Amino acid sequence: MKNIFSEYYSPSDAKYSQFLKEGLIALDANVLLAPYKVDSDARKQIFEILTHLKDRLWVPYQAGYEFFKNRPAVMAGEDKVYQSLETPLIAARKKVEEHLKSIAGHPVITPSDTKDILNGIDQIISKIHILQKGRDSRLEDSLRDDAILKKWEDLLDSRIGERPSPESHHAMIETVTKRYTEGTPPGLQDEDKPDNSHGDGILWLQLLDKARVTESPILLITDDVKDDWYRRHGGKTIGPRIELVREMQDSAGVAYYQQPLSFFVQRAGKVLHKPVSEKTVRQVVGASASVISGSAFENAVYSELLTQFPASDITQYVQDFAPVDLAVRVGSAVVGVIVTLDSTLIHRNTGKFLTQAINGRKFDAILLVTPKPLSARHQDFLMNLTEDSPKPLNAVTWHPTRLNSVRLSKAVLSLADQAISTVLRS
Structure with missing residues (x-):
C-alpha cells in the first residue's frame, strides 16, 4: 500500500534523514526573511542548523528575488505602523473638510474655526511624516550594514538559482497561466493578486528544473502555508499537496517534501542533535503567521x-x-x-x-x-x-x-x- 500511495505518507525518520544528507534543501523567500522577525537567540539557533546543512542548501532565483524585494519593508516593520496611522487620518481630513464646506454658512462654525480644525489635523499628519523620515534614515543605515544579509551571503555563496532570460521568464509565465486555468497548484490563491501573481508558480517550475538536473530529493522550507501549497485536516497542516509530490516524482523522478520553518527547525534539530528551544519555535511560528492561509x-x-x-x-x-x-x-x-x-x-x-x-x-x-x-x-x-x-x-x-x-x-x-x-x- 505504501509503495502505491507513497505521496500520502509523511517521511519516516530514516527517510527524513536522507533528505538532509542527500537531498536539496530549498529555501523560500519567507524563510530568508524570518531571521529579521525573531530575536538574536532564535536567529542563532536557526543559523546553527542551516550552517550544518550548508552543502545541501539552495535558493530558487524567484525566492531570492522576492527576498530582496521585500527585505526593506520587513526591516522597516511589516505592520507599516506609520502608514496605518497616516492613511485613516488623510481619509478623515477629506471627510471633515467636505462636511465643513457643507455647513459653511452655519453661525456656530466660523471660517476661523474651520481653519483651526483642519490645521490641527494637518499638524498631526505632519508629525507622523517627521517620525517616518527618522525611521527611513535609520532604515537606510540598516540596509547598508546588515549582519543578517552577510550571514545569508556566506551560507548561500554559489547556491542561488540562475536568473532566467527574458524569453525563459515569459515562457514560465505562460506555463503558470495555463496551470492556473487547469486548476494546478501551487499559486492558485495568488491568481488575482495585482503584483507577482505568478511568483509561486514560477518558483515551483524552478524547483522542478533543479530536481531534474540534480536528481536529488527536494525538501522545500516555506512558510507560505496557503491551501494551494499544503494539505490540511481539521485545520492542521499535515504535509504538502498530493499533486506536488506526484508531479515532482513524475516529472523529475525524485522524492519531495515541504515544511514550514518551525517544523523544520524542530525535526532537523532533533536529527542533527541540535535541538532548538520552545521559545525559538514560538518566535518562528509568530514570524510566519503573516502568511496564514x-x-x-x-x-x-x-x-x-x-x-x-x-x-x-x-x-x-x-x-x-x-x-x-x-x-x-x-x-x-x-x-x-x-x-x-x-x-x-x-x-x-x-x-x-x-x-x-x-x-x-x-x-x-x-x-x-x-x-x-x-x-x-x-x-x-x-x-x-x-x-x-x-x-x-x-x-x-x-x-x-x-x-x-x-x-x-x-x-x-x-x-x-x-x-x-x-x-x-x-
Whole structure:
C-alpha cells in the first residue's frame, strides 16, 4: 500500500534523514526573511542548523528575488505602523473638510474655526511624516550594514538559482497561466493578486528544473502555508499537496517534501542533535503567521469569537460563495462576519459579498475582518459603502498572533448595539 500511495505518507525518520544528507534543501523567500522577525537567540539557533546543512542548501532565483524585494519593508516593520496611522487620518481630513464646506454658512462654525480644525489635523499628519523620515534614515543605515544579509551571503555563496532570460521568464509565465486555468497548484490563491501573481508558480517550475538536473530529493522550507501549497485536516497542516509530490516524482523522478520553518527547525534539530528551544519555535511560528492561509485565518477568527460568545450563537457558513463566513447572534441582532486575507478588497468576490450581505435581510450588521490594514483607496470604498448602507458596517484589522489586535468581540458587540438602536429609533 505504501509503495502505491507513497505521496500520502509523511517521511519516516530514516527517510527524513536522507533528505538532509542527500537531498536539496530549498529555501523560500519567507524563510530568508524570518531571521529579521525573531530575536538574536532564535536567529542563532536557526543559523546553527542551516550552517550544518550548508552543502545541501539552495535558493530558487524567484525566492531570492522576492527576498530582496521585500527585505526593506520587513526591516522597516511589516505592520507599516506609520502608514496605518497616516492613511485613516488623510481619509478623515477629506471627510471633515467636505462636511465643513457643507455647513459653511452655519453661525456656530466660523471660517476661523474651520481653519483651526483642519490645521490641527494637518499638524498631526505632519508629525507622523517627521517620525517616518527618522525611521527611513535609520532604515537606510540598516540596509547598508546588515549582519543578517552577510550571514545569508556566506551560507548561500554559489547556491542561488540562475536568473532566467527574458524569453525563459515569459515562457514560465505562460506555463503558470495555463496551470492556473487547469486548476494546478501551487499559486492558485495568488491568481488575482495585482503584483507577482505568478511568483509561486514560477518558483515551483524552478524547483522542478533543479530536481531534474540534480536528481536529488527536494525538501522545500516555506512558510507560505496557503491551501494551494499544503494539505490540511481539521485545520492542521499535515504535509504538502498530493499533486506536488506526484508531479515532482513524475516529472523529475525524485522524492519531495515541504515544511514550514518551525517544523523544520524542530525535526532537523532533533536529527542533527541540535535541538532548538520552545521559545525559538514560538518566535518562528509568530514570524510566519503573516502568511496564514484563508481557512486557518477563518478558523482563528471563529476560535476567538468562541472565547466570548457561546457556540450556539455562532454560525459557520461553509458553502462556497456565501455572503458571509460567520454570523454571531447578540440579543435580537445578528452580525454577519466576512473573513478575508485580501486587505485590498481586490479579490473578485469580497466587494460583491459585502454588497450582498448589506442588502440582504438575514443580517442586521456586517463586520469585515482582515489580517492587514486596508489600503487608502479601499478605505474610501468602505467609507462610501458605510454611508450608503442601511445597516451598521465596520472593518477591523485582526491577527491571531498580535497582542495589540482589536478584540473581535468588542467590534461585534458595538455593531450589534448600533443595529438594535437603529431598530428602536425607527
